[in-house]
Amino acid sequence: MGTDTAAQQIVLSSSVTQYFNQLIPAIKDAESGGRGQQLLQSLAQYSNDREAEIESLCNVNHQGFVSSVTQLQEVRDGSFAPMAAVLGLNGSIQSSAETLAQQKKAHVESRAVRQNINDANQALRDCLEVLRLANRVHDLLGKKSHYSALRALDELQNVHLLEIHQYKIAELIQKSVPATKKLVADAVMADLNTWLFRIRETSQFLGEVAFYHTEQRRTRQKDRAERSLPLSNFKLNSAVESVADEDQEFDILNNEDVQVDFTPLFECMHIHDALGQTEKFKVDYASTRRQQKDLLMPTSITLIDSEGASLSELLEGIAGFAIIEKATMTKAPNLRSLADVDELWNSMCQTAIALISNALHEVTNAELLLKIKGVVALFIQTLSSWGYPAGSLDGFLLILFDKYAELLKKRFSDDFQEIVSTDDYMPMPIHKADEYDKVVNVSWYTPEKAREELQYGPDEPDIRNFLNQFYFFSDDHFQHPKVIDDTLKSSLDELLCQKVCQSLVDRLGTQYLGQIVQILINLEHFEFACQELEQLLVAARSSASAGGAIALRATEEFRSSKKTAEKRIFELVNSKIDDLIGTAEYDWTATTFESEPSNYMQTLTRYLSNIMNTVLLGLPTEIKELIYFDALSHAATMILSLPLSTGVKAISPQGLSALAKDVQYLTEFVDTLDNPILKENLDELQQTVALMQTDNSDEFYDVSTRNKKYGRVDAINGPVLLEKLMHSVQSPAKNDKFATLSSRFGKKA
Secondary structure, X not given: OOHHHHHHHHHOOOOHHHHHHHHHHHHHHHHHHOOHHHHHHHHHHHHHHHHHHHHHHHHHXXXXXXXXXXXXXXXXXXXXXXHHHHXXXXXXXXXXXXXXXXXXXXXXXXXXXXXXXXXXXXXXXXXXXHHHHHHHHHHHHHOOOHHHHHHHHHHHHHHHHHHOOOOHHHHHHHHHHHHHHHHHXXXXXXXXXXXXXXXXXXXXXXXXXXXXXXXXXXXXHHHHHHXXXXXXXXXXXXXXXXXXXXXXXXXXXXXXXXXXXOHHHHHHHHHHHHOOOHHHHHHHHHHHHHHHHHHHOOOXXXXXXXXXXXXXXXXXXXXXXXXXHHHHHHHOOOOOOHHHHHHHHXXXXXXXXXXXXXXXXXXXXXHXXXXXXXXXXXXXXXXXXXXXXXXXXXXXXXXXXXXXXXXXXXXXXXXXXXXXXXXXXXXXXXXXXXXXXHHHHOOOOOOOOOOOEEOOOOOOOXXXXXXHHHHHOOOOOOOOHHHHHHHHHHHHHHHHHHHHHHHHHHHHHOOOHHHHHHHHHHHHHHHHXXXXXXXXXXXXXXXXXXXXXXOOHHHHHHHHHHHHHHHHHHHHHHHHHHHHHHOOOOOOOOOOOOOOOOHHHHHHHHHHHHHHHOOOOOOOHHHHHHHHHHHHHHHHHHHHHHHHOXXXXXXXXXXXXXHHHHHHHHHHHHHHOOOHHHHHHHHHHHHHHHHHHOOOHHHHHOHHHHHHHXXXXXXXXXXXXXXXXXXXXXXXXHHHHHHHHHHHHOOOO
């Protein structure tokens, strides 16, 4: 670019900024190109040209310019008057402006005051609203609207206090919020404690209603079992029973008798959750329930009060408490855990067991203990329906059963001992049909027809009732039926062996035959009763017991004692026979014949006949025949011992005739008994007398003849008697005859 062009562009710039923007680059270009001097010359030339042009223009328009200047001066002079007016007006305006400024300033200040007043008024309204809300919190607390109070307090803290945070009152109220929250927590806890107190007071009645409902379920289940036999295999609280009874809906916690409202508990939980104190509330609630549990349990109870009120109140209270716990766990699972509830349950069960155990010594009646068991069983069944375990209580029922069994055994033993002490061991006279039926109903006596006298004595206790009472314990609820089976068997054995059998055996020492006979009849009856009992035990035992037959030790004990009684009868009969035969007064050397049997023989046969038709009448035929057999055998032996006595040195034919007449009389008596076996007992006696009466005694020494005619005669006693007879009717021939045979028996001349 040329320097002239550059100079022209610089001069023609429309603004100062553009001028400098053109000038500086042009100078830089000129300097860098060595054209700086040329640029200055171009600018100077341009300046000179402009001045010449201006001068030319001025020369042409000079007159018009002068005229214009003149006019301008005139105009300027004419403007001084308006200017003065304007200045005056300006002064007036400035004066007015100062007044206006003062007024405006006052107005502004007034507006500021008004704004301050408005701000203060709004602040006062905001503070009053906060105070109103604060008072409303306390009003809601007074109305028991705890959750609404907590919400109002939360709104106050998080909304309204933020609006007045710049004021001192906000700080004061903010500081009071924790205390107010504590008031809410304390108030709701106070209501909860009131609710818990009412619940504790209601627990017993709640338990009573629950027991009644369980009783109703028992009744319905029994009715169903009677209508349908398969249902009898299912117990209360079984799945089948629950399904069958589901149409009988009953809310234990909400019915016409009891209404339990959990609202206070839920409200307390919700408020503590809102306060962030859930864990603390759980701990406090658990502690309170433990304290209530302790207050619920008495220090002692009695089991002998009227209708078992003390025990019922205890178990009903525990049941109500436990039902509330289980319902709480269901409705508020986060509040009560299963471990907490089970801990309280186990504690209450152990305490109840200890209380009942400590009072058991008061109970001396089996029926009362059975009622106690019924209450405990009802308690177990009621709480089992709520899912509580009953292991410890089932174990305690075993303790009650042991006590029950001991009481039954003691009562049975005492009753029998009383019977023994007052019994005369004679047949029981029965004169009326109802008396007969009463006896038959409690015994296993089954005669073909009724008799005027039953042949067993009144010393038989009601054993079947004893057995039934044992199984009464398994009614309703008892998880150990095999224990009943085993205990009943051992108890029966113990009682029958030690109390019944031994008592009868101890009385065998009496000298009265009628009593011994009655004892034998009783022993036989008890033996039969034991066999029947074995069948009853098999039929009554539970399915948990092993199968097969049941053998009572008492059966063999009575059988063995029967033999002892039989031996005792033999002893007494034989002793009487000994006494009667001991009165025999044979004159072995008599010279005259007796025309009648001896008095002792007539008395002996009369005695045997009488006892068989009176005292021994009630005995079985086989035992009577055995007694007859033994008595006749013993009588024959004792009669035979009379001539064998060492005091008898000689026997005359007249003395032998008296013995033979007595033996014949005894034989005729035995013939009237119409029992050929009994006659065998007299064979030796008859053959011995026949031998002594024979004219040919040598037949005895002939083996073949002796076996036919004198086979039952003792080989030693025969010669002894013959020798005595020979001495009494001695002849020379016979003396010589026996003298020749004496060497056969080792005799010396």
